[in-house]
Amino acid sequence: MGAFLRTSVYLQPSVKDKANVVEALFGAVFLDLQYEACRHLWDSIHKKIRPPRNARIIDPSTPQEQQKQAEYMIIYAQLALIPKNAKNTLQELCQKQNLPLPTYTVLEHGGPDHKPFFKVQVTAYLFKDYPRQIFTATGEGRTKRIAEIAAAESLCEQIFLSYVPQDI
16 A cells, blocks of 8 residues: 555554545545445455465365355355454454344353363354354363453354464
8 A cells, every 4th residue: 555655754654544545535436436436446456355364264064064155155245354363253243234242151260270271152143134043152261362262263163254363
């Protein structure tokens, strides 16, 4: 983007500055050419955006899983999801559909103080226009945060949603 954004020699544009430029560009296209031109511009940009190289992409193993994945991928494409860490990806999936955010519940907590153990369950409504159902998954870890991440990654794999694994 630096090649297209002219600034003072001493100014290094922040991510927010760049986002404001993109927003202004889409606003100008919308005001001048309307929604279809904005959609076409977004589609052409989105085709060039690739998932991050380290994104975890889940491959189905049975014909039933392949069918489910195809149905989910249509939804993900419409929402223009870009893989992030599993918790953020699930949250973005819910937010883009105006659904409640996923909830994380500690199911078990134990172990000695020097080596604690957590088991966490994530629960979420993930698809607005799909048959509404509650999706759940569990994860385990030595901290609550690690267990939440493991649960989110497990849920992403369950619904074939690409995510970027976190180094924990």
